[in-house]
Amino acid sequence: MSRRVALEASHAVAEAARMADVDVISAYPITPQTHIPERLAEMVADGELRAAYIPVESEHSAMSTCLGAAAVGARTFTATAGPGLEYMHNVLYVASSMRLPVVMTVANRALSAPISIWGDHSDAMAVRDTGWIQVFCQNSQEAFDLTLWAFRVGEDRNVLFPVMVHLDGFTLSHVIEPMILPEQNEVDRFLPRFQYPFPLSPDRPMTHGALGPPDIYSEAKLAQEVALRKSRGVILQGWKEFGDIFGRYYHPVEEYRTEEAEALLLTMGSYTETAKIVIDERRDRGEAVGLISLRLWRPFPFEEVRRIAKGSKVLIVFDRCISFGMGGPVFSEVRSALYDEDARPKTVGFVGGLGGRDMSEEDFDYVISRGRQIAEKGSDKMIETVGIR
Amino acid sequence: MADKLTWKDMEVGNIITDAGNASFRRTGDWRTERPILDKEKCIKCALCWIYCPDAAIKPGDDGYYEADLYYCKGCGICARICPAEAITRVEEEEK
Numbered sequence: 001m002s003r004r005v006a007l008e009a010s011h012a013v014a015e016a017a018r019m020a021d022v023d024v025i026s027a028y029p030i031t032p033q034t035h036i037p038e039r040l041a042e043m044v045a046d047g048e049l050r051a052a053y054i055p056v057e058s059e060h061s062a063m064s065t066c067l068g069a070a071a072v073g074a075r076t077f078t079a080t081a082g083p084g085l086e087y088m089h090n091v092l093y094v095a096s097s098m099r100l101p102v103v104m105t106v107a108n109r110a111l112s113a114p115i116s117i118w119g120d121h122s123d124a125m126a127v128r129d130t131g132w133i134q135v136f137c138q139n140s141q142e143a144f145d146l147t148l149w150a151f152r153v154g155e156d157r158n159v160l161f162p163v164m165v166h167l168d169g170f171t172l173s174h175v176i177e178p179m180i181l182p183e184q185n186e187v188d189r190f191l192p193r194f195q196y197p198f199p200l201s202p203d204r205p206m207t208h209g210a211l212g213p214p215d216i217y218s219e220a221k222l223a224q225e226v227a228l229r230k231s232r233g234v235i236l237q238g239w240k241e242f243g244d245i246f247g248r249y250y251h252p253v254e255e256y257r258t259e260e261a262e263a264l265l266l267t268m269g270s271y272t273e274t275a276k277i278v279i280d281e282r283r284d285r286g287e288a289v290g291l292i293s294l295r296l297w298r299p300f301p302f303e304e305v306r307r308i309a310k311g312s313k314v315l316i317v318f319d320r321c322i323s324f325g326m327g328g329p330v331f332s333e334v335r336s337a338l339y340d341e342d343a344r345p346k347t348v349g350f351v352g353g354l355g356g357r358d359m360s361e362e363d364f365d366y367v368i369s370r371g372r373q374i375a376e377k378g379s380d381k382m383i384e385t386v387g388i389r
Numbered sequence: 390m391a392d393k394l395t396w397k398d399m400e401v402g403n404i405i406t407d408a409g410n411a412s413f414r415r416t417g418d419w420r421t422e423r424p425i426l427d428k429e430k431c432i433k434c435a436l437c438w439i440y441c442p443d444a445a446i447k448p449g450d451d452g453y454y455e456a457d458l459y460y461c462k463g464c465g466i467c468a469r470i471c472p473a474e475a476i477t478r479v480e481e482e483e484k
Binding site: 099206207215223 | 410
């Protein structure tokens, strides 16, 4: 029988890695990710998890260690946040390009300066092009579920990509919530043992990570792009299988009260749950508004975004990051995805919730009101913000 | 060989599954200067063979050591290390 428990989201992630029976963990502690590797180190020390816990001197080394472990066929896990994610940036490309299915939790944190240990999506957006499959969580249950799912999808013979599971620093990572922990045999049924098809071994020598001169590099990159786009099939299948076993079904884009919606609000991560309250209030007053949340960020869910946006008059995108000199990165991608559609909504972007700035119900209420106003009358501002003085 | 492959031919992660594949790579076309051995001066000490970073210098049946130009990158270490000054370097364009 599964159990209903109260767990901090970070500990829920550690529990998922334990139940996935990971072989190798290599991580460097950084706020607000710390509770994840700390808990795993405890599990290994206490004999609750038989795994190699490899301490390192930096995030660059943590990811490099994970590459080596994954290349011999070990089920490999790590976690980081903000500046730590940036410090391993170039190794992230190596992981995806070498098709090594490492699973990594990112407890999303702002980037310096000024120094901020608090949450936003600047770190996630800075690594959006690194070729990892990337998903966002809204609560502890999802943090647990998507970690298990990440192993299942990343290790699939037809995928073999690393997977990044984003969860908001503090507002999710440090929150204790009720959630359901499954039985080990259910997890085992969903997640069979990992068989990497090309493990490094003295018994079967081969070359991993060869040089790619100009006569072959472009072909390697196109093959990688096609493979990442094609992972979509297994991503959906993985969520279907997960739902069939655990009873919780996930989708590339989650919809909330979108039926017949004239205006849609788009959010990512844990603030989605705050925004839902505002949608409920407005729906109760008879306003046709709905909410969509990108769960899958890479590969980008073009199909779902286009289908859901169709029929609405305005789509308001909330970004927790500024792409300096451009605006909200999610906004520009969503708008670009809709540009060639015949029936597309007006799009409006807002930036807020930076460096741990709280987003209240009133803030989301303002975003919807102001967003609808801009859709009709336009805006002469360089960038639309919320909650910024 | 590589210029015939399309993206569809790439192995997952660009892995090369056959061991020993480096021997196919013609590094000799990087060379701008070629080592020339003067057998009159050569004392067959094999220092060039030991120092060659690419293992491009090989012993011949006659006991002399000469560079395999398929691999020799023309770095000149053999000419520098030769105690008998038996190896000189000439520009590839020269005869």
